Amino acid sequence: MAVEALSATVVVSNERRRDGKWLWALPPLLLIAVLVVYPLVLVAAESVPAWGGVIESAEFRDALVRTVQIAVSSTIGCLLVGTFLAVVISFVPFPGARVVAGLVDTMLALPSFLVALSFTFIYGTTGILRAGGFLTSPWAVVLAEVTFYTPFVMRPLLAAMSRLPRAQLDVAASLGAGPWRVLRQIVLPEVRPALVAGGSLTLLLTLNEFGIVLFLGAKGTTTLPMLVHTKGIVMFDYPGACVIAVVQIALSLGLYAVLRMALGGRRARLD
Amino acid sequence: MLVWTKSGKAIVWVAFAVVFCVLVLAPFLVVIAAAFAGSWNGMLPSDPTADHLRQALSGDELASLSVSLQTAFMGGLLAVVFGTWGAMAAAGTRLARVADALHHLPIAVPSVVVGLGLLVAFSRQPILLNGTKWIVVIAHLVLMVAFSYGTVAAALQRIDPSYADVAASLGASPARVLWQVRLPMLLPAIASAAGLSVALSMGEVGATIMVYPASWRTLPVSIFALTDRGQAFVAAAEAVVLLATTVVLVLILDRLRGRAAER
Numbered sequence: 001m002a003v004e005a006l007s008a009t010v011v012v013s014n015e016r017r018r019d020g021k022w023l024w025a026l027p028p029l030l031l032i033a034v035l036v037v038y039p040l041v042l043v044a045a046e047s048v049p050a051w052g053g054v055i056e057s058a059e060f061r062d063a064l065v066r067t068v069q070i071a072v073s074s075t076i077g078c079l080l081v082g083t084f085l086a087v088v089i090s091f092v093p094f095p096g097a098r099v100v101a102g103l104v105d106t107m108l109a110l111p112s113f114l115v116a117l118s119f120t121f122i123y124g125t126t127g128i129l130r131a132g133g134f135l136t137s138p139w140a141v142v143l144a145e146v147t148f149y150t151p152f153v154m155r156p157l158l159a160a161m162s163r164l165p166r167a168q169l170d171v172a173a174s175l176g177a178g179p180w181r182v183l184r185q186i187v188l189p190e191v192r193p194a195l196v197a198g199g200s201l202t203l204l205l206t207l208n209e210f211g212i213v214l215f216l217g218a219k220g221t222t223t224l225p226m227l228v229h230t231k232g233i234v235m236f237d238y239p240g241a242c243v244i245a246v247v248q249i250a251l252s253l254g255l256y257a258v259l260r261m262a263l264g265g266r267r268a269r270l271d
Numbered sequence: 272m273l274v275w276t277k278s279g280k281a282i283v284w285v286a287f288a289v290v291f292c293v294l295v296l297a298p299f300l301v302v303i304a305a306a307f308a309g310s311w312n313g314m315l316p317s318d319p320t321a322d323h324l325r326q327a328l329s330g331d332e333l334a335s336l337s338v339s340l341q342t343a344f345m346g347g348l349l350a351v352v353f354g355t356w357g358a359m360a361a362a363g364t365r366l367a368r369v370a371d372a373l374h375h376l377p378i379a380v381p382s383v384v385v386g387l388g389l390l391v392a393f394s395r396q397p398i399l400l401n402g403t404k405w406i407v408v409i410a411h412l413v414l415m416v417a418f419s420y421g422t423v424a425a426a427l428q429r430i431d432p433s434y435a436d437v438a439a440s441l442g443a444s445p446a447r448v449l450w451q452v453r454l455p456m457l458l459p460a461i462a463s464a465a466g467l468s469v470a471l472s473m474g475e476v477g478a479t480i481m482v483y484p485a486s487w488r489t490l491p492v493s494i495f496a497l498t499d500r501g502q503a504f505v506a507a508a509e510a511v512v513l514l515a516t517t518v519v520l521v522l523i524l525d526r527l528r529g530r531a532a533e534r
Contacts (some may be wrong), residue, residue, distance in 0.1 A: 025364060028353050028356045028416075029357065029369070029370060031353055032373045035409060036376055036388070038392055039385075039393075042392050043384070043387060046391055084286075087273070088283055088284070088287040091274075092280060107295070109467060109470040109521070110514070111475070114510055115299075117503070117507060120503050121507070128311075146294065151295070179279070207381075210381060210383050210476065211476045211491075215498060217498075217499070228387055229480065245383075252379065253380075
């Protein structure tokens with residue numbers, strides 16, 4: 001009897017708490033609504049009169065193509081380099097491999113424009129390689145993005161590889177499979193979800209990347225985020241900037257969603 | 272495990288060292304080296320000097336450091352408060368999916384667009400903030416909330432909710448459950464959210480460059496202004512100031528996290 005009474009109170013208090021929870025969750029959501037959703041709705045509304053002019057301009061089309069080219073090339077580069085580095089750290093470990101893995105984690109929090117800044121000294125007209133033309137080409141942006149975003153691919157891969165039983169690899173090797181075959185038939189299928197998660201996150205982030213493009217400041221490599229900045233801040237053309245912002249949002253979220261659906265796997269967390 | 276022969280391992284390691292050093296590590300080392308170089312006209316920097324660093328720590332540049340720190344603290348701390356609040360309140364309710372999607376919106380959208388949105392929304396009635404430092408703080412708050420929310424929400428999934436239920440069934444008031452059970456259990460996650468928020472806020476450039484007024488220039492904006500004027504070496508020195516400050520702040524917050532985890 002006493003126990004029943006006790007559990008009844010617990011249920012009641014839980015119920016009441018659930019009712020309260022609703023209200024309790026509102027202020028943070030309201031904050032996001034006012035500071036994120038409301039501005040984005042206004043951006044969409046502001047863009048309406050400018051659509052025709054912007055969509056037809058060559059400047060916009062070039063930037064759109066350029067953005068997708070750079071993002072796709074960078075993502076492929078990150079996947080190749082990231083997979084190689086993660087495989088070596090996980091399966092051909094060397095003294096200090098842990099330190100390197102830790103370093104990769106730290107780099108995730110650094111600003112991307114540092115990479116672009118360093119390129120001035122590495123590839124600039126004065127400096128190490130003096131490959132003057134390279135710095136102003138889209139490939140400089142791609143190389144900088146591969147440098148900066150490779151850790152984003154490595155992190156989920158390293159986590160997935162650390163869960164892979166070592167015995168599987170050893171058995172395959174003892175049965176005569178060479179390193180390539182072990183990699184292709186055992187490691188890669190096992191870490192595919194991590195590869196998809198890391199790759200689609202990288203694609204989203206490279207589509208949105210701004211700091212690197214701004215700092216390299218090459219004339220020939222205007223991307224959509226760069227065009228939003230130029231139109232909004234330099235030319236004070238808010239409606240024009242808003243159109244590009246809307247296209248950019250549709251492109252980023254659309255491509256991300258398509259990729260996730262096509263490749264399957266669990267929903268990636270953005271963090 | 273994968274490569275069995277000695278020579279095979281050696282080849283793989285050399286390839287790893289080359290790729291990792293050239294592609295991942297070199298850019299960061301180059302910036303640090305350039306900060307202390309008088310000139311760089313060949314393989315290695317020359318004329319070692321501390322002049323750039325001195326310049327990066329005086330006048331306008333020093334003011335930028337202070338602006339960045341204030342922005343990171345205000346924006347970052349508010350972000351941690353609201354991110355934690357949002358994650359805790361939404362966990363386990365029907366609102367969770369909506370809250371998840373809403374909180375991830377600012378990182379799924381380019382930061383330049385977040386900045387443009389704030390510029391469009393707060394240059395008009397009813398809320399006029401354009402031209403004040405608050406629009407910069409809000410931009411940082413919005414971007415960092417997403418990361419704080421994610422960190423705390425992930426931690427909540429690993430925490431057993433029955434502790435809070437037991438405390439409540441033993442008669443603890445909701446406020447007491449919050450302060451003495453739920454928040455202390457989340458403290459490591461909150462500290463790491465704070466570290467991440469501060470670090471990302473210190474380096475934020477996309478939204479800031481859209482909204483900043485002349486009186487509130489953060490470090491990354493000044494660094495960009497310097498490179499734009501061709502003063503790459505001073506820019507590198509200021510980038511080193513940015514890196515050093517960020518590392519110190521993150522280390523302090525990391526120690527807090529360690530202490531919280533020990534308890």
